[in-house]
Amino acid sequence: MSAAEYAAGETGTRTREANAVRDGLNIGFSSGISGLAWGAAAIPAGLSVQQACALSFLAFSGASQFAVAGVVAGGGGLLTGTLGAVLLAGRNALYGLRLADLLRVRGWRRATYAHFIVDETAAVATAQPDRATARLGFLATAIPIYALWNITTLLGALGASRLGDPKMYGLDLLGPAMFLALLWPRLSAGPVEVRVALTGALIAVVATPVMPTGVPIMVAALAALLGLRGAGTGPDARADLRRERAT
Amino acid sequence: MSVWIAVLATGAGCYLLKLGGLITPQRVLEDPRVRRFTELVPVALLASLVALQTFTSGPSLGLDGARLAGVCAAGVALALRAPFLVALLTAAAVAAGLRLL
Numbered sequence: 143m144s145a146a147e148y149a150a151g152e153t154g155t156r157t158r159e160a161n162a163v164r165d166g167l168n169i170g171f172s173s174g175i176s177g178l179a180w181g182a183a184a185i186p187a188g189l190s191v192q193q194a195c196a197l198s199f200l201a202f203s204g205a206s207q208f209a210v211a212g213v214v215a216g217g218g219g220l221l222t223g224t225l226g227a228v229l230l231a232g233r234n235a236l237y238g239l240r241l242a243d244l245l246r247v248r249g250w251r252r253a254t255y256a257h258f259i260v261d262e263t264a265a266v267a268t269a270q271p272d273r274a275t276a277r278l279g280f281l282a283t284a285i286p287i288y289a290l291w292n293i294t295t296l297l298g299a300l301g302a303s304r305l306g307d308p309k310m311y312g313l314d315l316l317g318p319a320m321f322l323a324l325l326w327p328r329l330s331a332g333p334v335e336v337r338v339a340l341t342g343a344l345i346a347v348v349a350t351p352v353m354p355t356g357v358p359i360m361v362a363a364l365a366a367l368l369g370l371r372g373a374g375t376g377p378d379a380r381a382d383l384r385r386e387r388a389t
Numbered sequence: 390m391s392v393w394i395a396v397l398a399t400g401a402g403c404y405l406l407k408l409g410g411l412i413t414p415q416r417v418l419e420d421p422r423v424r425r426f427t428e429l430v431p432v433a434l435l436a437s438l439v440a441l442q443t444f445t446s447g448p449s450l451g452l453d454g455a456r457l458a459g460v461c462a463a464g465v466a467l468a469l470r471a472p473f474l475v476a477l478l479t480a481a482a483v484a485a486g487l488r489l490l
Contacts, residue, residue: 241411312483325436343440362433
């Protein structure tokens with residue numbers, strides 16, 4: 143490699159690193175402050191400030207936290223509610239599978255990194271061009287998002303517990319709006335996603351009057367089976383598999 | 390007290406799933422059906438949560454016009470590519486506004 147090529151490579155690396163850090167900070171900061179919405183929604187649902195903060199600290203998974211709040215607000219079915227909340231975090235397991243090869247972490251570091259696997263960190267890490275920048279992007283997202291998510295949870299919860307009737311401020315809308323916001327980008331992935339979503343919603347609504355709180359959500363997960371027909375046999379699936387093996 | 394158990398169990402469950410993904414052999418993802426299923430489960434769960442939180446009050450079904458309008462407003466905001474927090478604030482503001490009337 144000539145000196146000029148080496149210099150160009152060096153600048154390229156720096157640019158890629160700077161991009162990874164910038165992506166991470168942008169997404170980490172903008173998503174981290176949504177902890178305000180979670181904290182504000184947790185209180186009217188019936189959680190204490192401590193419980194809202196404990197969920198942000200320990201579970202650190204927005205959708206699961208809102209699901210717990212929903213079950214507490216519904217009054218009961220805590221076991222099935224918890225199962226549903228944990229099942230929602232199942233997508234983080236999928237991210238973990240994809241990140242394992244990118245992050246290549248072992249031991250205590252792996253145990254620590256695991257806690258920070260969420261939609262945002264996975265999105266930034268997998269968008270980077272190589273392993274070094276993937277890890278950098280992961281950390282650049284994880285640190286601000288976790289710090290801010292926890293701080294703003296406390297602020298939102300303290301704020302909401304000082305307000306009068308939370309419904310007057312529309313705080314009960316934060317839960318469903320947040321689930322809709324998480325669902326939205328997935329719906330554009332294809333008609334199967336839309337079908338699965340509509341079926342899941344229908345199952346949950348129909349099951350609600352006849353099943354204990356929390357159970358309808360678990361039953362609605364069965365709608366995902368709808369999308370499996372034909373998966374693994376179509377040309378798309380095979381091409382997908384080849385691509386995956388090649389990388 | 391039992392709410393605390395749910396809080397801690399959710400925390401433990403979420404962490405174990407994240408760690409589980411990180412330590413599971415990559416081979417699992419080679420089956421396209423497994424991969425597809427793991428993509429679609431959150432779609433079904435999120436949609437059912439939107440529906441339930443829109444159409445239920447407490448443990449039973451019930452329609453709250455302001456809430457329905459708020460969720461629809463969030464949908465419009467998302468369709469217009471509004472950022473996450475803006476969509477949430479729009480939903481809350483629309484419902485709060487309608488309840489003031």
